[in-house]
Amino acid sequence: MLREGPAPTTHLAREVLGLDGHPGAAAAAVFALLGRDKRFRVDGDGRWSLRGGAVRPPGTPLSRLCYAVVDVETTGGSYEAGHRITEVAVVEVRRGAVTDSFHTLVHPGRPVWSTAERLTGITDAMLAAAPAFDEVAEEVFRRLAGRVFVAHNAGFDWGWVRAQLRDALGDVPEVKRLCTVSLARRLAPELRYRNLGSLADHFDIPIDQRHRAHGDALATARILLRLLDRAESLGIGDLHSLKRYRPRRRDRGQRDLFVDSGLPPRFRPRL
Numbered sequence: 032m033l034r035e036g037p038a039p040t041t042h043l044a045r046e047v048l049g050l051d052g053h054p055g056a057a058a059a060a061v062f063a064l065l066g067r068d069k070r071f072r073v074d075g076d077g078r079w080s081l082r083g084g085a086v087r088p089p090g091t092p093l094s095r096l097c098y099a100v101v102d103v104e105t106t107g108g109s110y111e112a113g114h115r116i117t118e119v120a121v122v123e124v125r126r127g128a129v130t131d132s133f134h135t136l137v138h139p140g141r142p143v144w145s146t147a148e149r150l151t152g153i154t155d156a157m158l159a160a161a162p163a164f165d166e167v168a169e170e171v172f173r174r175l176a177g178r179v180f181v182a183h184n185a186g187f188d189w190g191w192v193r194a195q196l197r198d199a200l201g202d203v204p205e206v207k208r209l210c211t212v213s214l215a216r217r218l219a220p221e222l223r224y225r226n227l228g229s230l231a232d233h234f235d236i237p238i239d240q241r242h243r244a245h246g247d248a249l250a251t252a253r254i255l256l257r258l259l260d261r262a263e264s265l266g267i268g269d270l271h272s273l274k275r276y277r278p279r280r281r282d283r284g285q286r287d288l289f290v291d292s293g294l295p296p297r298f299r300p301r302l
Contacts, residue, residue: 037074037078037079037080038078038079038080039076039077039078039079040057040058040061040062040073040077040078040079041054041057041058041077043061043065043079044057044058044060044061045057047092047268049092049094049095058077059266060263060266060268061079061266062266063265063266063267064266064267064268064272065079068272069082070082090268090269090270090271090272091269091270092268092269093259093262093263093267093268093269093270093273094126094127094259094263095126096178096179096270097123097124097125097177097178097179098123098124098125098178098179098181098209098252098255099121099122099123099174099175099178099179099180099181099206100121100122100123100124100181100182100248100249100251100252100255101119101120101121101122101175101180101181101182101188101189101192101248102119102120102182102183102188102244102245102247102248102251103116103118103119103120103187103188103191103192103244104116104117104118104119104147104151104153104242104243104244105117105139105147105191106139106141106142106143106144106147107143107144107146107147107148108144110190110191110194113141114139114141114144115137115139115140115141115164115195116137116139116164116191116192116195117136117137117139117143117147117151117153117158118134118135118136118137118151118153118243118244118245119134119135119137119164119167119171119192119244120132120133120134120244120245120247120248120249121133121134121171121174121175121248122245122248122249122251122252123174123178124181124252124255124256127256127259128256129249129252129253129256132245132248132249133170133171133174134244134245134248135161135162135167136153136157136158136161136162137158137161137162137163137164137167138158138159138160138161138162138163138164139158139164140163142155143155143158150242151242151243152242152243153243164195164198164199165199168195168196168199168200169200171192171196172196172200172202172203172204175192175204175206176204176206177204178206179206179207179208179209179270180206180207180208180209181208181209181210181211181251181252181255182208182210182211182248182251183210183211183212183227183230183247183251183254184210184212185208185209185210185211185212185213186210189208207270209255209270209273211230211251211254211255211258212225212226214255214258214273215230215254215258216278217273217276217277217278218258218261218262218265218276218278219233219258219261220278227241227247227250227251227254228241230254231250231254234253234254234257236250236253236254236257237250238250262276
């Protein structure tokens, strides 16, 4: 929008951030998002423009993105040692609500470790008639493509999904990724613990079948919505701004939200 010329604060609030409420609150959100960003400038009349050399205007508002919230369970060991996914769930979040979901058990082609069985309750007998990952790979790919990949400990879930999609299809979708653990560090720095159970308790979100893919993915999706509400209240409008956001200095020290997609597939069991 600003590439076409200057725009007033109220116009940016309405057209970019989708804010149609109180003008003062909308203007405050624009200033919170852009005020310290050196790519933008504002004149005395409240008209915003790109500084010379700036190439990136604000991105798609967080509220308008589509998110694929994922959880997987595995046989218990590393991928490189031959362990595989036993259950996968993908919950879709769009425009502030959970809109769809997909989940299935997956035959791993090998026994489940006893430690994983005790944690998840998934047994070899339960998996005997389940489809192989090759049979559900296209559906998983379709549900991830074009969405922001979200998980609680995203490096773990993305690593497994990426590796098995590559084995099954020879391809993986290009996705931006978001970790609700790291997101909670940034947006809820007052919390001491940020495991899934602690965040669910804090936001009063029930988890049906803890340590099962669908139950954990659905709870993660609901936690994501609460965290995105916090981001909006801070004036954080898009993924780029969310990535750049830092809480107060004393609360820093966490790893970045978005991790390098080139990491090798060495995945420890999440027990």
